[in-house]
Amino acid sequence: MARVIIIIASVTVLLAPVVEAQTHIIAVDSSRNLYEIDPATGVKTQFGTVSSNAGTCAELAIGPSNTVYVSSTGNDSLYTVDLGTGTATLVGAYGDSAIVMHGLEYVPATNTLYGVSSHNNGLYEINQSTGVATLIGTSTLSSFSNLGWNSTTGIMYLTNSGADSLYTINLATGATTLVGALNTSTNPNGVTYDPDTGTLYMADNSTDNFYSIDMATGNASVIGSMGSGNILGLAWIDGPIPVELQSLTVD
Numbered sequence: 001m002a003r004v005i006i007i008i009a010s011v012t013v014l015l016a017p018v019v020e021a022q023t024h025i026i027a028v029d030s031s032r033n034l035y036e037i038d039p040a041t042g043v044k045t046q047f048g049t050v051s052s053n054a055g056t057c058a059e060l061a062i063g064p065s066n067t068v069y070v071s072s073t074g075n076d077s078l079y080t081v082d083l084g085t086g087t088a089t090l091v092g093a094y095g096d097s098a099i100v101m102h103g104l105e106y107v108p109a110t111n112t113l114y115g116v117s118s119h120n121n122g123l124y125e126i127n128q129s130t131g132v133a134t135l136i137g138t139s140t141l142s143s144f145s146n147l148g149w150n151s152t153t154g155i156m157y158l159t160n161s162g163a164d165s166l167y168t169i170n171l172a173t174g175a176t177t178l179v180g181a182l183n184t185s186t187n188p189n190g191v192t193y194d195p196d197t198g199t200l201y202m203a204d205n206s207t208d209n210f211y212s213i214d215m216a217t218g219n220a221s222v223i224g225s226m227g228s229g230n231i232l233g234l235a236w237i238d239g240p241i242p243v244e245l246q247s248l249t250v251d
Helices: none
Strands: 011-014 023-029 033-037 044-049 057-062 068-072 077-081 088-093 101-107 112-117 122-126 133-138 145-150 155-160 165-169 176-181 188-194 199-204 209-213 220-225 231-238 247-250
Touching: 023 057, 023 188, 068 101, 068 231, 101 122, 101 145, 101 155, 112 145, 145 199, 155 176, 155 188, 199 231
Parallel strands: 057 101, 057 231, 145 188, 188 231
Antiparallel strands: 011 247, 023 033, 023 231, 033 044, 057 068, 068 077, 077 088, 101 112, 112 122, 122 133, 145 155, 155 165, 165 176, 188 199, 199 209, 209 220
């Protein structure tokens, strides 16, 4: 009887760019590079770059229908960004050249985009069609502040690099209330809340560490190093983002 020998070769298949339909934490640095942050380790992976017309990028926010907003401190303006291409589209100028909008956050319940400027630590409402920023009120803080909206409790949190502390902020007046010292960070920047895990995350661009924050005490705990860079903005997004080409080996 003849024998039949079947040989299975090892084949490497190069896949086209794919997307993952799950939640992600994305980040932007001052050089406009876009990253995904692993919330378990803090490691960042670059997946794109915002186009140069956006200038220096400071913060991200996710608006309706997963619209990605980016604040440009270089151009004092609001942009939208296509995560697939990195293309930034101008929405409009904030309307005051003194504004340095490092804080940016969207509240779905009221369809409101908020920002905080470091020049006066003022809370602004930003028109999503024109980019014009209208002052709501100021606080007594100084230096850079960033916003993180807790969608579970309806509380807006604010980190401040001058005081190295966590606050809540009144969205009607701009007044801040101290929660507590962050303790382990030195220059807190991007902040975002993940409703899947109930965690408030923070990036520090002096230590290059990624943190979780205790919303009851303000204490920040190091998750891991993001690697060298200048991360300024964080955002949680529920939807696909581009990922790098991957290889699949079938034995």
